[in-house]
Amino acid sequence: xxxxxxxxxxxxxxxxxxxxxxxxxxxxxxxxxxxxxxxxxxxxxxxxxxxxxxxxxxxxxxxxxxxxxxxxxxxxxxxxxxxxxxxxxxxxxxxxxxxxxxxxxxxxxxxxxxxxxxxxxxxxxxxxxxxxxxxxxxxxxxxxxxxxxxxxxxxxxxxxxxxxxxxxxxxxxxxxxxxxxxxxxxxxxxxxxxxxxxxxxxxxxxxxxxxxxxxxxxxxxxxxxxxxxxxx
Amino acid sequence: xxxxxxxxxxxxxxxxxxxxxxxxxxxxxxxxxxxxxxxxxxxxxxxxxxxxxxxxxxxxxxxxxxxxxxxxxxxxxxxxxxxxxxxxxxxxxxxxxxxxxxxxxxxxxxxxxxxxxxxxxxxxxxxxxxxxxxxxxxxxxxxxxxxxxxxxxxxxxxxxxxxxxxxxxxxxxxxxxxxxxxxxxxxxxxxxxxxxxxxxxxxxxxxxxxxxxxxxxxxxxxxxxxxxxxxxxxxxxxxxxxxxxxxxxxxxxxxxxxxxxxxxxxxxxxxxxxxxxxxxxxxxxxxxxxxxxxxxxxxxxxxxxxxxxxxxxxxxxxxxxxxxxxxxxxxxxxxxxxxxxxxxxxxxxxxxxxxxxxxxxxxxxxxxxxxxxxxxxxxxxxxxxxxxxxxxxxxxxxxxxxxxxxxxxxxxxxxxxxxxxxxxxxxxxxxxxxxxxxxxxxxxxxxxxxxxxxxxxxxxxxxxxxxxxxxxxxxxxxxxxxxxxxxxxxxxxxxxxxxxxxxxxxxxxxxxxxxxxxxxxxxxxxxxxxxxxxxxxxxxxx
Numbered sequence: 063x064x065x066x067x068x069x070x071x072x073x074x075x076x077x078x079x080x081x082x083x084x085x086x087x088x089x090x091x092x093x094x095x096x097x098x099x100x101x102x103x104x105x106x107x108x109x110x111x112x113x114x115x116x117x118x119x120x121x122x123x124x125x126x127x128x129x130x131x132x133x134x135x136x137x138x139x140x141x142x143x144x145x146x147x148x149x150x151x152x153x154x155x156x157x158x159x160x161x162x163x164x165x166x167x168x169x170x171x172x173x174x175x176x177x178x179x180x181x182x183x184x185x186x187x188x189x190x191x192x193x194x195x196x197x198x199x200x201x202x203x204x205x206x207x208x209x210x211x212x213x214x215x216x217x218x219x220x221x222x223x224x225x226x227x228x229x230x231x232x233x234x235x236x237x238x239x240x241x242x243x244x245x246x247x248x249x250x251x252x253x254x255x256x257x258x259x260x261x262x263x264x265x266x267x268x269x270x271x272x273x274x275x276x277x278x279x280x281x282x283x284x285x286x287x288x289x290x291x292x293x294x
Numbered sequence: 295x296x297x298x299x300x301x302x303x304x305x306x307x308x309x310x311x312x313x314x315x316x317x318x319x320x321x322x323x324x325x326x327x328x329x330x331x332x333x334x335x336x337x338x339x340x341x342x343x344x345x346x347x348x349x350x351x352x353x354x355x356x357x358x359x360x361x362x363x364x365x366x367x368x369x370x371x372x373x374x375x376x377x378x379x380x381x382x383x384x385x386x387x388x389x390x391x392x393x394x395x396x397x398x399x400x401x402x403x404x405x406x407x408x409x410x411x412x413x414x415x416x417x418x419x420x421x422x423x424x425x426x427x428x429x430x431x432x433x434x435x436x437x438x439x440x441x442x443x444x445x446x447x448x449x450x451x452x453x454x455x456x457x458x459x460x461x462x463x464x465x466x467x468x469x470x471x472x473x474x475x476x477x478x479x480x481x482x483x484x485x486x487x488x489x490x491x492x493x494x495x496x497x498x499x500x501x502x503x504x505x506x507x508x509x510x511x512x513x514x515x516x517x518x519x520x521x522x523x524x525x526x527x528x529x530x531x532x533x534x535x536x537x538x539x540x541x542x543x544x545x546x547x548x549x550x551x552x553x554x555x556x557x558x559x560x561x562x563x564x565x566x567x568x569x570x571x572x573x574x575x576x577x578x579x580x581x582x583x584x585x586x587x588x589x590x591x592x593x594x595x596x597x598x599x600x601x602x603x604x605x606x607x608x609x610x611x612x613x614x615x616x617x618x619x620x621x622x623x624x625x626x627x628x629x630x631x632x633x634x635x636x637x638x639x640x641x642x643x644x645x646x647x648x649x650x651x652x653x654x655x656x657x658x659x660x661x662x663x664x665x666x667x668x669x670x671x672x673x674x675x676x677x678x679x680x681x682x683x684x685x686x687x688x689x690x691x692x693x694x695x696x697x698x699x700x701x702x703x704x705x706x707x708x709x710x711x712x713x714x715x716x717x718x719x720x721x722x723x724x725x726x727x728x729x730x731x732x733x734x735x736x737x738x739x740x741x742x743x744x745x746x747x748x749x750x751x752x753x754x755x756x757x758x759x760x761x762x763x764x765x766x767x768x769x770x771x772x773x774x775x776x777x778x779x780x781x782x783x784x785x786x787x788x789x790x791x792x793x794x795x796x797x798x799x800x801x802x803x804x805x806x807x808x809x810x811x812x813x814x815x816x817x818x819x820x821x822x823x824x825x826x827x828x829x830x831x832x833x834x835x836x
Contacts, residue, residue: 087487087547088479088480088483088484088487089480089484090480111546112546112547112550115544115546115547116547119542119544119547122542122700122701123479123480123700123701124701125701145772145775145777145783146777146781147584147585147777150583150585150723150727151544151545151546151584153723154543154544154545154583154719154720154723155542155543155544157715157719158715158718158719158722174726174730177730177769177772177773178730178733178765178766178769179764179765179766179767179768179769179772180765182761212768212771212772213768215768215771215772215775216767216768216771216792216793217792217793217794218792218793218794219793219794219795220793220795221795221796224764254795255795260795267785268771268775268783268785269792270792286814289814289817289818289821292817292818292821
């Protein structure tokens with residue numbers, strides 16, 4: 063069951079860990095490697111759901127070895143993966159009594175706000191818990207990207223104030239942000255009826271239903287194969 | 295938490311002392327071998343040596359059940375030592391016999407702790423023999439599936455038993471401490487993993503797609519003189535892993551283990567009804583917890599239709615009760631999925647009719663929203679929401695797997711029962727998703743009725759402020775746009791909308807008449823009629 067430990071060059075460590083997870087996941091010896099890998103993900107702004115779930119599973123098998131700090135980092139990374147349900151997947155593997163402690167209670171509250179569009183409440187709570195969220199670089203940007211994603215699903219045209227609240231950027235910083243979005247992603251700034259700015263978001267099939275490919279009457283190829291014997 | 299709907303198994307099943315007592319009471323003599331049993335083992339041994347798979351299957355499925363029913367209703371079969379000399383003391387046959395012996399014990403009686411440990415030892419020996427590749431038998435798929443299925447079941451049963459620490463005797467605790475490797479979670483997972491790897495089943499399935507291997511076409515049987523045991527055990531172990539991961543709450547890993555099996559097609563997993571149902575039940579449940587409701591609905595629909603059409607043929611089978619139980623559970627899970635994701639067009643008519651019959655009233659309550667203007671509507675809405683919450687709890691608790699805590703207890707701490715902990719956690723997390731989904735009931739009700747409505751007006755109807763309404767609408771969008779297994783966003787909304795500044799424009803997708811499928815069905819039907827006609831010989835009148 064032993065895989066040779068390779069010299070600790072950063073890229074090689076992660077390659078080896080992914081291999082371990084794929085080939086030999088039910089092995090308590092790889093726990094330290096997986097913990098190091100979490101810290102590596104935090105430092106290099108990468109993410110691996112498979113490896114993190116594998117670690118949470120090992121913690122489940124040997125609860126004395128659970129590291130609160132590592133689990134907290136995994137959960138913050140999972141929040142950053144939204145809209146994917148990774149945060150819930152992690153919670154399924156963490157014992158209830160652990161979830162009732164800090165910082166997990168706060169993280170669960172943060173997740174709830176994000177799941178239910180409560181961005182203002184989210185940013186307020188995050189501001190009170192800087193030590194948790196600032197430990198992971200890229201957190202703010204990831205949540206802002208998620209906020210933009212949800213807004214893009216919902217709005218063709220969104221008022222500036224709603225956008226500002228969702229991504230927690232105001233004033234000049236927001237102007238700058240909007241400039242970048244206009245240039246890179248085709249956002250369009252218009253004047254609203256009330257005098258404030260309205261931002262027209264890019265057209266997708268989610269906020270422009272007429273763009274939705276109508277698969278209503280498409281017949282899958284494997285259904286047609288059923289009548290090949292007849293046709294010949 | 296709500297009461298344990300059918301969650302806890304029969305009270306006596308995990309009490310070691312009661313189990314031992316019960317077995318002593320009926321005056322069981324392990325060394326007495328009735329003639330019918332002698333005949334049974336002699337014939338079974340011969341058929342296995344001669345690789346007569348059909349006869350083995352008959353004896354395994356029918357004779358064993360008949361003898362159990364007639365002679366061993368509430369005692370174990372004769373001990374393996376008593377029958378060994380009838381079968382040349384064949385090592386492998388004895389392992390197989392013991393496996394059946396323990397399975398019978400678990401089904402009819404309650405195992406003692408010692409027996410649980412002995413059964414584990416037997417599985418270790420049996421799997422080691424298979425993994426070392428020295429087995430040259432062909433066994434029926436039913437038997438091989440039952441081995442894996444029972445292995446996982448006994449693991450689940452052991453974890454439940456071990457977690458009830460409160461009434462454990464000193465003796466039991468000493469045994470548990472001594473034999474801490476028995477039914478150890480690492481051991482269980484690694485055996486299943488080893489079977490998957492050693493059999494190279496994943497590569498076999500891959501190569502089969504390219505036409506380089508035959509496996510599914512022969513139902514896993516080896517027609518070139520070899521053995522099917524390792525390959526088929528490896529195959530079924532993938533389903534075993536799916537099941538174990540679901541018991542642990544790791545749905546993502548579970549589905550990954552199942553990935554090599556293409557469930558959109560027939561396969562070896564459909565060759566045994568038990569394996570077919572276990573696969574789809576766990577796939578569907580995992581999909582539900584992963585919020586992939588469309589996947590769950592699609593697969594539940596397929597299998598419920600299949601069971602509906604074929605269950606009459608299984609009435610005499612020993613698995614009949616289990617089939618019915620899983621059938622009911624899957625209807626409950628389907629009801630939950632459809633509540634979160636109302637896509638009735640994915641459900642077959644026959645299945646829908648059954649669903650209405652079993653859960654029609656309950657499903658109605660899950661989506662009930664009071665838009666009447668009279669009286670205290672806020673407290674009425676709260677009452678409906680609470681009622682719906684209770685129904686979700688009931689359905690989930692009835693239909694969920696028997697979750698386990700895999701870690702051993704700390705024997706130094708005070709003895710408590712923690713066998714419900716795993717279930718309570720999964721239920722709690724499921725219900726928190728329910729709470730978030732419940733926020734959408736009101737909005738959904740109104741969106742079905744309007745084609746355009748201002749935010750202000752809708753906020754008024756829902757008795758919330760505009761800011762809250764914006765949140766609710768974003769929640770609706772987020773919850774109806776799932777992330778699939780490839781990371782893509784897919785909408786599963788039945789009613790959709792978009793917001794233009796402060797106006798909501800509702801989009802109602804009109805159900806498209808599906809002509810393609812209709813024509814395909816008629817073509818096949820007509821071909822059948824023509825073939826029938828061709829077979830009719832017309833007598834010439836001479």
